[in-house]
Amino acid sequence: MSIVDQLRSFRRRRITIPADASAIVLDVGSGDKPHWRADVLLDRFIDDTHGGQRSGAAAARVDRPMFDADAADMPFADKVFDYVICSHVLEHVEHPDRVVAELSRVAKAGYVEVPEAASAKIVDFPSHLWWVTEEDGILVFTAKTTPYFDADIDRYLTTSGMRQQVADLLDKNLDDRVIELAWQGDITCRVVGTPPPELIAAAQSADAHHRGGETVAGRVLTTAFTLPLRGRKHEGPIRYDAIVRPEFRTGTDEMLTPRIYRCGRTHPTS
Numbered sequence: 483m484s485i486v487d488q489l490r491s492f493r494r495r496r497i498t499i500p501a502d503a504s505a506i507v508l509d510v511g512s513g514d515k516p517h518w519r520a521d522v523l524l525d526r527f528i529d530d531t532h533g534g535q536r537s538g539a540a541a542a543r544v545d546r547p548m549f550d551a552d553a554a555d556m557p558f559a560d561k562v563f564d565y566v567i568c569s570h571v572l573e574h575v576e577h578p579d580r581v582v583a584e585l586s587r588v589a590k591a592g593y594v595e596v597p598e599a600a601s602a603k604i605v606d607f608p609s610h611l612w613w614v615t616e617e618d619g620i621l622v623f624t625a626k627t628t629p630y631f632d633a634d635i636d637r638y639l640t641t642s643g644m645r646q647q648v649a650d651l652l653d654k655n656l657d658d659r660v661i662e663l664a665w666q667g668d669i670t671c672r673v674v675g676t677p678p679p680e681l682i683a684a685a686q687s688a689d690a691h692h693r694g695g696e697t698v699a700g701r702v703l704t705t706a707f708t709l710p711l712r713g714r715k716h717e718g719p720i721r722y723d724a725i726v727r728p729e730f731r732t733g734t735d736e737m738l739t740p741r742i743y744r745c746g747r748t749h750p751t752s
Contacts, residue, residue: 497707505564511571521716523548547738554580557745558588562725566592573610582671591666601659603631605649608688611677625675
């Protein structure tokens with residue numbers, strides 16, 4: 483993939499979004515690289531406690547309203563978002579089918595991106611719990627039983643020191659490494675098997691090679707690509723009570739601000 487093709491891929495997967503200025507957009511599992519168009523963010527581990535789940539910075543970026551909540555049980559009302567983005571999250575969670583159901587519940591349409599199994603079986607993150615394939619528009623999650631697909635290949639990549647080199651080579655053709663699913667109405671998925679408890683525990687405590695330079699480069703590209711699109715950002719404030727489930731409403735006219743919200747706890751905000 484040439485540099486031009488890589489830039490086109492970045493723009494298609496990270497910039498282009500069918501949402502005008504009237505739309506409210508949610509980014510689920512936004513981490514340290516929230517989508518430029520997202521109005522509201524959701525992440526379960528905001529600090530660096532589970533930094534191994536991210537490939538960029540260890541802590542999440544809180545530059546917009548951020549809900550600290552489980553993606554499998556979101557605090558939002560039904561269909562309050564016009565569009566939801568969930569990129570490289572489902573392969574990390576214990577119950578991807580529950581998260582998929584929540585995406586369909588809280589939003590009218592959206593975009594899901596996950597690693598494609600064939601490529602991941604060559605080099606994969608130890609924090610991933612699932613091999614993911616797409617069959618006729620259906621996402622199929624097959625539980626991993628070990629952090630790697632082949633023990634001998636994993637041992638070779640480790641002892642030779644070539645793991646990162648191979649990963650970087652595969653990333654040059656990123657379009658072939660990921661599944662891109664744009665959906666409307668509902669997402670269909672199937673789950674095969676269950677990751678063993680020891681794999682889940684290891685994934686949650688896995689170390690990651692945080693590439694801060696990659697994060698900075700992504701922000702620079704995003705700024706350059708989105709300059710002509712600033713008019714498509716959401717106009718006006720968003721009321722807290724307008725997007726959360728009835729049991730979390732405060733009965734006030736509180737407007738969302740760039741801070742952390744924790745619904746259902748002693749105080750709805752931190």
